[in-house]
Structure formats: structure tokens, C-alpha cells
Amino acid sequence: MFSLAITLASLFFLPRIEVNPNLDSYIPDDIENKVYLKELDSIFGGSEMIIVMLHANDVVNPKTLERLKTTSEQITDLEGVKRVMSPFDAQNIYIDDGFMVMEPFFQSQPETNGNRDTLKLQIGENPLASRFFSDDFTVASFIVLKERDYSDQALIDTIQGVIDANPGDEEVLLGGLPYVRYSISENIRKDIVYLLPLAIFLMLFMLFISFREWKGVFIPLLIVIMSIALSFGLMAILGWQISIITILLPILLIAIANDYGIHMIALYQEVAHKDPGLSMFDICKKIYADLKRPILITGLTTIGGILGLLAHTMIPAAQLGVLAAAGVGFALMLSLWFLSALLSYFKPKTNAFVHKNDKPPRLQRWLNAFSKIVTRHPKRVVIATAVLAVISIAGLMLIKVDTNIEGYFLGKSKIRKSIEITNEKFGGSQFVSIMFTGDVLDPDMLNRMEGYEEELKQDPAIGTINSPVTLIKELSKGIYTEDEAGYNQIPESADEVYQSLEMFAMAGNEETIEQFIDYNYENSRILLSLKDGSNITGKRILEKLRKMTENDPDVRLIAGPVFTKIELADLVVDGQIASLAFALLVVFILISISFKSVRAGVLSGIPLMIAIFVLFGLMGYFGIALDIATALLSSIMIGVGIDYTIHFLSRFKKERRLGHDHKEAAHITLTTTGRGIIFNALSVIIGFSALILSNFAPLRFFGALVVISITACLLSALIVIPSLIILLKPKFIDK
């Protein structure tokens, strides 16, 4: 009743939970680049940009341009929009008949093919207009600056509404950080809606195939559901939000929370088969007595391993650790007491171990085969494992770290396409700022900035470069005629720069200036984009920029969201190492205490180390990056994978106490407890395999890698551990 009350109370809090797609929240606020970005945002604003792109064979035609204009004008009026920057705001600045002309670049729509070609040439020559078009004129765009605190969801839905209300032949794509967050949020919701039922279905299927009786299916399912409810209830109470990382929580609990119940059901079936005369009450008493200790130890080691996630600096990873540990702890209690009590109300099934033709099930035959390998060739097993470990360690050296969010989205999704088009046609959406502080109108500084621009243009990884220099040189075209020395040049004095900008600002262009020079002309910046957001490119460009500007006293900072991801990658690696060490230490201590032997702790660590080597080795060989999701693998794997060794050692010890020699004890353990261990591992593998259908690439890899790592733990526990015990005959096993 107490368990049910807790579950119901948890369900009460569930509606409070919110989705948080903001990747910045993964990173502590005091990270240098994050501090710099905040400063940049406070000075220049406008980091919240949504790019609306019209994609067609040729966008320079009246219909497309009219659609672009109408859509951008209607979006300007939407709530949550700070302002819209479109090609229709671009100014044409020139001198005509003695008059300086500052007129909108687009005066009329091109009606003929000849006009279109002329217009394309004019666009190419006007940097204020050309930045909205791809070089091949297959994409035209405009930029929506979003109010910082306005909801991404609400604004993008209304923008989508405006786009739908202005139909056309062009494909419309959205890009920019708010749209990335929106897409992450949508994908999180989709994952929860589809993956959770799928994982539950897979678990039910696995349980039924394993036990062939309904109480072996629904009692573990009930425990899983109750532990999920508790974890999410706790999440709501603590005010935490669902992120891309915490999507793992329900899947993790589906995979893990039934493990203890599975061992209880497996033993009940074993006992009922061996002694058909026993009542269900007596069977329950026996399985409780036999499994209380190993289940308690495995539960604690799993919790300990998962709590290794607390060592991650990534906040959602630590939250996942706490919530999953709470869920597993609840499942542990439910399995020991609630399950035993509930099971005692049912009638025992005595024939679960045999098929209708009285032949042992295939699983039993496999376990017998394992037993033969282990008992006959323990040395070969150990040598083969050592070779595998060495090969895996070589692969481990090849592992790379990548936290690029562009890689989160899969093949044919709209966000993926918009990212690709932005990278290919607009020089990328990963912006980096070099901020200068001082007399930013001083021609010396402007000339230095122009020099940096020229140097950066040579780098193939850099897409677009914008700075006040472009604007100031453009303004000079309205002051000097083409044959005068000052035409398209940086002015010779700061006063002239100031006066040009003041005139331009008064003409209603203050916001155009403020993209590059702040309101009261104290700070300015070069804004460049990277064609790909990979950590390797980001790191290289950061080093290049630092080196290029190291002797420039006016460079105040270099920052960009891409560098936050580099810092995130460092956190991922640090968190990976720390959580791995923490989890191994916890497991070592718990096993050493429970078996009253340090050697037991060391021995139990061997299968884990082998699984770790295999896991990271394969990641290295197959080029799977360590990212925000795969970095969580090792803690979870240690927490879960150690269970198999503990169950094996507990039973082995018991068989030794009954007087069997090491080989006999290994055989009995493998063919009895081995069954529960395999069901347990299968349940974890099948539960996590639902992630292979996730909308996020890192979660797909996570799902696939869990399958590999748990299989490695399973095989290590069933083959390597018995072989080592047979060879080493450790004393702790006979105590």
C-alpha cells in the first residue's frame, strides 16, 4: 500500500514537468565562453536569430521575391519579433547628378530574364543585399531577430502560420538557434511518445519469451511503471526539466528496473520446477531468502554506478544520475518486498524449464555449451580475452570527441536540410565574434580589422565575414565619387567615420550599425561564420584567431557558440573519466565489503574493464564520437554490468559451500543462475534497443553501444569470470 501511495503521489506531480531543449543549460554559467557570449549579447544583442529561407531553382523572379517580401513584412508584425532584416531593407548608396542617394536596393521586381540577370549582378555587387542570397541564387533569405524571453515554440508556430498563409512553389526552410531548440523540443516529445511504448512493448515481449507465464511479465512491468512514476514525480518536485539527456530516464528504467524482478521470477521457476510440491508462499520465502543479499548488492552497485553520473559537470547528466538512482532504488525495494508478497497470491507454474517435447530449452543448451568452454578451456578463454582487450585498447586511442549539435539531427529531417543549406550556401550558421574595445572608429583599428578579414578569407573553413569595415566602406560610396580617393575606402580620420555613421544612423539605420559597433561606439566586432560546426574545426579556428590577434591590445575577447561546444566536449571527457573512476570505485568498495575481500572487488572489475575497452575500442574503430549521450555510457554500463558478476559469484559461492569443486560449481551456476543473468541482460539490451529508433543521432548510437557493452559485460561474467576463478581459485569464494 505504501508503494502504491508513493506511486500515486508521484503521478500527481507529473503535469508540472517541462521540456528544456536549451543546450546551454548543459553547461555551467561560469564557463569562459559562456560569460563572453553573455557580454557580447548585452553589447550587440540579436544572438537569437531565426533564418527563413526560400529554396528554388532560381529565386530572383517576381513571384519568389514578392513572397519573400510579403512574408517578411507580415512576420515583422508578429509578437515576439524584435525586428526583421531582409534584402528589402538593404540600401543602395551612390551619387547621382550631385545628389547622394540612399535608397532601398529593391525598387521594383524584375519582369524579364534580362532584368533578372542585371539584378543578380547588382545583388552580387551590393554586400548589404547579397548576404541574403546564396551565390547560385537558389536560396533567398531573411533574418528574424527574436525577443530573448519569448517562447520559441509560440513564435515558430506563428511564423509557420504566416508561411502557410503565403503559399508558393518554393520550399521554405527555417534555421538558427531558436529553430534548433524548437526542433530538439519537438524531437524530445516525439521520442517520449514513441520510444516509451516501444520500449515497454519490447520488454513485455522479452519477459514473455523468457518466462512463458503472465505473472512473469506483469509483475516486473508493474515495478517498472511504478519506478518510472517515482522518478518523474521526483523530477517534477525538484523542478528539473526533460532534456535530450533525460529522455534516457524512462528507457533506462524500463531496461534496468525489472532486473531484480527477473532474478526473482527466474528463481521461483527454478524452485517450482525442482520441487513441485512447494506452495507458492514457501517458494516466495525461499527466493526472498536466497536472493535478498545478491539483489541488494546488485541494486546498490547499480545505484553506485549510476550515481557516477554526478561526477559529470553537465547538469542534466547529474540530474539523470539522481533520478535514475532513485528509480532503481525504488525498483529494488519493490522487487524484494512488493514482488514477493504479490507473487505469493498466485499459483506456481512447475514446467517453465522444459519444452513440450521434454527437451531442455535452447537457452539451457547454450548455457551448457558455455559451461563446457569454461570448465575445459579456462586458459584459452583468458588468453583470448587478453588479446581482445589489447586490440580494443588500440581502438581506444582513435576515439574522438564531438559535441556539434548539427550532428544531432538525422538524414531527411527538415532541420537537417536547413543546416546543410545554411552551411553550403550561406557559409554556415556557427558564428564567431572577435570583439574590439577602445577607439573603435580609429582608422588604425579599422585597417587592422580589414587586415584580419583578408587573412581569414583565405581559410576554407570560414564562410562569411562581416565587420564595420564593410559598412563604412559602403557609406563612403555616397560621399565620394568613384574617381575620388575616398571612394570605397576607410576614411582617414575617426571624425569622418563618426560623422558618416551618425548620418547613416539618423536615416533610421541605427540597428544595422549596432550589429557591428555598439550604441555609443565603444566596442566593435568582426562576425564570421564557420562552414561546419565540428569540434575539430572550431578548435583550429579558435587557435588561429588567438594567434592572429595575440598582439592586438584592442581585442577584448573571442567567442562564439561553437566554442561553448568545445568547452562542453572538454566537460564530456572530464565527466567521462570522473564518472568512470567514481563508478568503478563505488563498485569495488561495495563488492569488497560484501564479499569481505579486496580480491573480489578487483576480480569483479575485470569484466567491466574488458567491456569498457571493447566499448571505447569499437567507438574508436567505427568513428563513433564521444558526445553528450555516449559519455553517459560507462557509468550506466558499470552500474548495470556488474550485476551479472555479483549474481554469478553469489551462486558460485553457495555451490562451493555445498561441497562442489570449482568446475562443478561453475557448471551449476552457469546452468541455473546463468539463465536469470541472461534474461536480465536481454531485458537491458532489448529495453535500450528502443533508442535505436530515436530522432536524435547521439541517442541512436547510445542505444547501439549499450547493446554492445552489456553483451560484453554478460559474456565476461559468464565466460571470463568462471575461467579466472577456476584458474586462480580465490580464497574469498570459499569463505
Place this chain on the structure above:
Amino acid sequence: MKSPLKILIIALVFLSANSATAQDKAKDIFLKATELLKTESVEMAMAIDVTDDKGRLKSKELTVLMAKFGDEEKTKVVWQQPERAKGTTVVISQLPGETGTIEVYTPSNDKTRKLRATDANMNLIGSEFNMMSFANSNPEELNYALLNDTVINSISCHQIKVSGAEAKDQSGAVLVIRKDSNFIIQVSRFDENNKAVSLSHLSDYKKIAGDGSKMYPTHITTTDYEGNKRIDIRIMNVTAKKGLTKDAFSL
């Protein structure tokens, strides 16, 4: 910069408005208020502080000379501060029904450039279409509506709404005018969707030197909702200028 001068124009609207016989009460109130401000030519010195939404301050000092020569209106703005802009001069010449010209002189390069006074580049003097349409309109061509009286700081005031006669939308301005003195003390501007664009408070009315019958607000504060700015204009002196010639507006 657009916004402080916008406020200036709000005030100037009434200077340039011709008197006319009141046809209804609102129009009568409007005309009485503008009559108080109206003068043929004037010179003023002002300090403008503009604070943006991040609290950053930009200050400048200007002298402004305005006069009418027949139907032609001329305005000359000369920058006195900051030092880097000192001497920058803008002269606007406007004839009713004709495209005006804007001349800009920048001392740093000793260049004078002319611009045609289109709707777009009239922003140079901080105006925009709606307000210029008031400035250039005959009061007979404006629409007036009398709103409910209001009380501000225990002072009883009229409220009237003024918009262009051809305005099919709701854009315009609501003026709050003191009943006791006919001083305009508040101007709220609205766009075509009746969304508030700005709110200005006009205070510290003083007599215009050289024309004791005329009064002028020497302190105007505006909250610009569109640009998220707060503009504080202090008019340091206003002098009626008689006998000005066009030479005073040459560069």
C-alpha cells in the same frame, strides 16, 4: 537620433500649423494650443540624451534654426557636441507638394552632399511620414476628435486625437492639453494598428525670447516603445528670429 528629433518635430508640428477657424471644439482646442507655440522663425539650442534599453547613454548638443520663406520651410541643424560631430550641419528645404532637399555638410572631409527629401530619407531629421504629414498639412486637412477630459497631476486637461485627414487607419497622436494654460503636456503616438509608438511629456514652458506672447516647452521626455529608448531633450534657449534671410540656411 531618430527619436529625439521626432519629439522636436512633434513640437514643431504646432509651430508650422496655420491658424484656422475652429469648426468644432477639438479643433478649437488644438488651434489654441498651437497658436501659443506658433512663431515664424526661431532658433533654439538643445541638449539631447538618449538612453537605450541597455542603459547606455548617448549625448549631443544641437542648434536648430527654423524659418518660413513664403511657402518654403527651412530647417538647419548644427551639431555642437560631441566633439567628433561638431560642425556637422543638415539643412532641409521643403515646399508644399514638392520633393524637398536635404543638404548634409560633414566638416571632417569638408564635403557637402545633397539628398532628395523622400519619405525614407526624411528620417535624417528624425521625422517620419505621419508626423511630416501633420507638419505639412493645413489644419483644415487634419481630423480632430475630442476624447474624455483627464486629470494629470491634479490639473484638468483636454484630450484630443489628431490624425491625417486621409488616414484610413488609426495612426495619429493623442494630445493632452491643460485647460488653464492651453499647454500641450503630453503626446501619445499610435501606429496604424492603434499600437502605442511613443509617449512624450512636455514641461517647463518658458516664454520665447524676442516674442513674449509665445511659450515653448523646454523639457521634453519621450519613451520610444519601438526603439526601446528614452529620450530627454532640454531646450536651453529659444529665441524668435525676425528678419532672417535664406543666407542663414546656406552651407
